[in-house]
Structure formats: C-alpha cells, structure tokens
Amino acid sequence: MDYALLVANFSTPDTAAWPRQRLLHECLRAAIRGGQLAPGTRLAASRALSAELGVARNTVLYAYDQLATEGYVVPDRRGTVVAPLRIAGAARPAAAPASLSRRSQRLRPSAPQASLQGGFAPGVPALDEFPVTLWRRLLDRAWRGVDAASLNYGDPAGEPELRQAIADHLRAARGADCVPGQVFITTGTQNGLDLCARAFADAGDKAWIENPGYGGALAAFRAAQLNVIGIPTDEGGIAPQAADWRRHRPRLVYVTPSHQYPTGCVLGLQRRAALIENARAAGALIVEDDYDSEFRHDGPPLPAMQGLAPDAPVVYLGTFSKTMFPALRIGFMVVPAGLAQPLDALLAGSAPQGRIADQRALAEFLRGGHFALHLRRMRRLYRQRRDAMVAALGRHFGNVATIHGGSAGMHLALQFDDSSIDDARVAALALEKGIVAHALSMHATGARANGWNGLLLGYAQVPADEIDAKVAQLAALI
C-alpha cells in the first residue's frame, strides 16, 4: 500500500488547512470505508509510516488511536489491523424505503406547482408595499430587549403579548368572541390545518372541504389520513344537503366563508347559521379559514363565524401572510374555550415554540397601530387594482365569461361561459407569455370540475395601469 499516494489522492484544497493528524485520520478512514484498506489488512508500523510520510510519529499514533476509538481498526500484539467490518452497499441504487408513504404519494401534485411569483398569482400581497424598514426597526428593538431566558423554548401556545394583541384585533375587526387563552400562535395556516387534522380528528374520520376548494386543506387532511369529502360549492358558498349530514357525518368542516377560495364567493348569514347548527348537532368542528377577509372592497366584512353564536363549534384560522408578507411564517388559530386547555397540554409535549423576538415585534406592530395603518393602505390599493381588473375583464371577456368574488380579498374568479374551454391549457399558454394565471379547474374535483372552469386571477401584485394590457393578452388566447 502506497500511503503517500493514498494521502495525495485524498487531499483537496479544503483539506490543505487541516492539521496533518486529522488529514491522515480521515484519509485512512476513507480508505477503509472505500475498501482500499480491506478488513484484516495490517497497517504500516507507526514509525515506518511517519518516516514514509515525513510526519511526526505522534501524528500517526493519533490517527491510529482515533481509528481504534471509532472501531475501524483493532490493535493486536503485532500492530494495528483493519477491523473485520463489512457494511454492504445498497442492492439497488435506491434502497427499499426510497419512496414516500402511501398517504404522501396521494398528496404529490400531479401538475407542477403553479407559480406564486408575480403576474396574477393569487394569495400573495403587494410585497413591494410592505414597510420593511419599519419592520426591521421593530425586530431590532425586540432583539435588543432579548435576555437569556427568551432564547429558550417559548410558551407552546405563543407569546402572551402577541396572543393578547391578536385577540383584541379579532374582537374589534372580525366580531370574534375570544380571550387570549383561546389564541394559539402557528407558523401559518398550513400548520393550523395540520394541527386541526391531528389534534381534533382521527384517521378515517370524515372531513368536508369545499369543491372547488383550497388544495392546502386537502393536503393537510389527507396527510392525517382523514376521509376527505368535497361538498359542492356555488355562488352562495358551500351548500351541503341534508343527506350529506346524514350519510357523511363529518368530524371537521373546512370553509372559507368570508371569501371562498378559489371562487371568491361569500357565505351568506343564513347558510352560516345553518352550518353552525348542523355542525353542533353532528358533533363536528368547523374550521374557518379567514385568510384574506381583512380586504373588503364593498361594504364592511361579514363578522367571522367564530363569533356568530355563543360557544360556536368553530376553530378560526388566521395568517399574517396576506396582511403582511408570507415569509414571516406566523399565523394563529382560535379554538373553542373548551379546547384551549387540552390543546395547550398537547402542544406542551409535542410542539416546541420559540421566535420570541419575532413574536414581540409583531405584537408591537399590532399594538402600535402600524398593522391597522398598513391594512388601510392595502385596502385602498387592492380596491383600485380590483376596479381595474373588473373593468379590463368587462372589456375583454364581457361576452364570454362571468366574474365571481370581486367584492373582497386579493383575487377573483373568471368563469368561462363556454364550459368546453380547457382552462388548464389557457393557463399554460398564458405562462408561456409570462403571465401567471391559475386554472380554476385545478382547484375542483368531480365531473367537468363541478362546472368551474376559468381563471383564478390575483390582482394584488399588479399595478392598476398594467392590468388591462395583461388581461388583453389573456383574452387573445381564447
């Protein structure tokens, strides 16, 4: 065995900085693992090797000693021998478990993920309008106030001052009926959906989602192996029949009542009331995803279902991804009073919290009125862009499509009157022209996508004066 060559081949620019004993140690270990030094091979005597490599003998002794500690070599009375260790490589390039679980395979997007960057991508706010400098200042101030204890794991439910600030905001702005103890900080709506699916339902339990509906809810419920049932959703929102309550008695009912995703429709008060009564009777929990209700363009928002009835069986999910920015990764859930303590105990053992400075900065952003101010600015901006979008759609699609859900939020739905148009193909063509526009049918299941074919158009990211030209390009594709 030519050790000098072995070391030469092992050396790289990275290893140049290493102490020689580490270089030799790792070089020999690699040779043993690589098979150049086979089990049973006797290594050169330390004195001989130190001479061959021109290194101190202690360097060699150190390397041999480490290899022995690690079990790669065994000293015997005549020297040092490579241990009789054999670890077979994989029989096939990818070993057996190199596959996802069955529940996960069912989640993997058949189509490539639709882009959320730019164009008419839905669910993304006007990022260039967020006051980053102010946020940076609040963050830095929060970090200046950090002591050793606040570097530790945090309250599993979140920072008390943030829970308080969120409860105050929800009561005033969303008609919610809650105390801070019912508010739990999450890393966003998806995290809240995962928690609901596992904490409040068991594998096999029935979970209703809207059809068409939000893919994230479908993903979370399937990952928890719930039995997901799509309930037809029309211009008035989710419309379960009496038979559904009898035949598919749900454990969870996922809804987006303030601005249905993707159609943008609003669930009327009568349907909300019926849903709450039926859910209560069925022992079901309503999961109210209130993702972009803060942006209401015509009249005030309907209050959240959470506060509609005393002790309503509703878990309210909120997020700062739409009102502030997605990269923040902070959302929250409000649970019924009776579930707060059990959930708290559950999370204490299974969901470590932290990011205390971030949470304090956010609490300050809310308490200091910066949040309300930003919302007012964004409402004005999104309303302008909504108006421009509606006008442009009227001009270019007036006689071939119907607009749904422009009264709130950051997106609307354009439904083609001619149901034979392939919206997925239109979306693909649009992408070729550099315009992101999601196909409505992508969010629906069932025969002919339950009648929903068209485009999901987010307008929050596009300046009003650029909307008409883009819409004209879309129209040209049909």
Added chain:
Amino acid sequence: MDYALLVANFSTPDTAAWPRQRLLHECLRAAIRGGQLAPGTRLAASRALSAELGVARNTVLYAYDQLATEGYVVPDRRGTVVAPLRIAGAARPAAAPASLSRRSQRLRPSAPQASLQGGFAPGVPALDEFPVTLWRRLLDRAWRGVDAASLNYGDPAGEPELRQAIADHLRAARGADCVPGQVFITTGTQNGLDLCARAFADAGDKAWIENPGYGGALAAFRAAQLNVIGIPTDEGGIAPQAADWRRHRPRLVYVTPSHQYPTGCVLGLQRRAALIENARAAGALIVEDDYDSEFRHDGPPLPAMQGLAPDAPVVYLGTFSKTMFPALRIGFMVVPAGLAQPLDALLAGSAPQGRIADQRALAEFLRGGHFALHLRRMRRLYRQRRDAMVAALGRHFGNVATIHGGSAGMHLALQFDDSSIDDARVAALALEKGIVAHALSMHATGARANGWNGLLLGYAQVPADEIDAKVAQLAALI
C-alpha cells in the same frame, strides 16, 4: 325599544373613537344577536331614529344598509324588519367536539411537563453564553438585503445558501455523505420527526424507538398513528434482537446513536453497522437524531450513521437548538438521495417556507466561522461543567448510583443502584428545593422502567462552581 339607552349601554371607552355610523351599526347588530331585538321586530323608521339619537339620517340609513347586507335585517315595503334568524347556543357548556382526537389524547403528558428552565434541566444550552449582539447584527444585515421577492413564500426545502452551508458543515464535522439537495430546512427536530412520520410511514406501520427514549419521537409517531414499539436499550445503545426484526419488522427506526437520550450512551460501530444492514434488508428507514453530538468531551465524535455506508437508509435530523439557542426554531433533515426529489415535490404542495432573512443570517453565521468558534467555546465550557458534575456525583452519590453517558453532549444519566428508589418522587422533592432534575423513569416504559431509575442531569446551564452544592442537595433527598 329605547334606542338611546341601547346605544348608551353598548358604548365603551373603545367605541368613543368610532364613527357614529359604525357605533350604531354594531350596536344594533349586537342587540339582534343578543336577542333584545327579536326576529320580526320592526326597526324604527330612519327619520324617527335619526331624530331620537340626534344623528344624521344618513348615519341611520348606512347602519340599516349594512345590517341588510349582512342579513341581520330584511327591508319590507313598510320599513326594516329583524330577519327570522335563530342560532341555538350550545346544549351543554362545551359542545360535542370539545375533546381532542383519540390519537391526541394518548399523547397528553400524564405528568405535568418537566421544566426546561434552569437547574439541571436537560437539552438546553448555556443561553447566557450565546453572542446575541453578533446575531442581531447578522440578522439586521440580512434584513437590509431583503427585497420584495424575498418577502414571498420561499423554497419549500429552504434557502439554497443555508442548505449548502449545512451540507459543508456536516461533511466536515460529522462525516456525513450528502449534497445540499438532500438537506431540508425544518423548524426543528420535532418538525423533522413529524415529517418523517407522515412522509415516510403510514398509519399502522411499525416504528421503533429506544427504551428508555426521547418522548418527542413517541409523540410525533403516535400523532401519525404509527404502531410504536420500544426496543430495550442498554449501556451500548439500542439492542434489537433478531426476533424483533422478524416479528416487528419496522418501517422507521428512531435512534440517538451519538449520545443516547436519556442515558447518554454511545451506539458502537458494530451495532451501527448491523442496524444499517438489517434496516436495509427490512426496507426500513433509520431516523438518526444527532441532537447534541457536536459536544464531545473525550476524543472525537463517532461519524454520523448517515455517512457510514454508501447510500445508507438513514434520515439525519439536526437542530440549532442545542448548538445555538432553542428560540431560533431552525433545524434540518438530510434524506437519502433517492428521497430528495419526492420529498421536495411533496413539501411544495403542503409546507410553505419563508423566514428568508433568518436563513441567510444563519448561513452567514456558519460560513463566517462564527458557528465553529461558538462550538469551540461551548465545548470547553460544557467539558468543565461535565467534569464538575462527575466529580460532585462521585463525592455525593459514589456508593449509591452509577453514572452513564458523560462523554458527550450536555447531560448525563445517574442510575440509582437501589432500584427501589422512586426517582419521580426524588425529582418532585428536588423541584420543591428549586432544583430541576428529570426522573429517568419518565423516559422509559415497561416493568420497573426497564431498570432505568435515577436522574437525568443536564449541566450546560449551571456554572461549574455551583454544581457541587446543588448535587449535595440532591443527595440529601435520598
């Protein structure tokens, strides 16, 4: 109906700032929801009410209009009538779903969560030694470099530069065999365990954990409804028998090979090799939790199992909670090459990422050598504290207990020779004296906690010169 009184009772200091139309609108809505204005009630004519309240008639018209929009009132030809809406309250104070799922109820800690604050609490680093000011500077610099696009959802696998920095560190420091594409950023080890349980196993699949072992793994696997099997673990680490592989063929095998939690034992090379070969043969995936292996007090750490064999069926879990601080909430997992692409596609649809500035600051912390420097400082510090702890235990427990696992990490296990001592009681008494010390049996299952009764003693948070006095207090309790 005395509307003036209604408004007066509704008013609070908060409402003083409201526009009168909002005050009237919300006051009437509350009265309808509260039942003071029953369904069928005809509201006062707008002209009359504006006179009674001394407000502009438009204020009243606005309020009525909003209530109509929301469905609380219906206009009829003779005026405005409260809608025939009835929402029953809960039959019982807590409605049916006010309970956790069965899978969650099994997770709830029977004992109150053991404190992680101060004393000999395990798993928490010396928080007062972390260079917060430097970290604040890196964060602020990262935020200054943030553009609109980086406020958006991030790469579902994490920021490329952080994945690169982590892969470089793991190759050099942990003998890992990985490229950045195999590294996925998580919010910590618990998040990684949740992902493994759902992405790589299905409900009912068998998952092995060490006994005694880490409760967080048990919680994650149970939440995913895996069939959890505790494998007896001795001074040499997890020790499955041939019969276990035959009878309880696992899908996942959770291990803490570098510093077993809680016993602190190290899994020897021979057992590691056997585990990898058997797992490969069984089509199982090993989940290697390498939580505190960076701190090795005697000799170098054993390389991670992940890099021990070519294409080993190992998912490596790492965290910055021990090497930096828990509140950071950033960890990572390294998956086999064959699983990287499928996992990436899965996460794209179900796990939004962000915190781009945080991830860039962390990448800089690693690349800039600050991480390595901090590790060196903490190794020195923890070794001193380990030495003080071992010396104190020798003095005060020498003849009644055995020390395990002091050669690495931030904690060791003190096993009582007299197995009849109730360690939970000792821990409770210690807590009364203000000393946090977890009972070993808390982490074990089976008859007499599988022989592990004693104390789990973390020494990272306690200055060396304070350890002896605290240990003496513990000894006095027995």
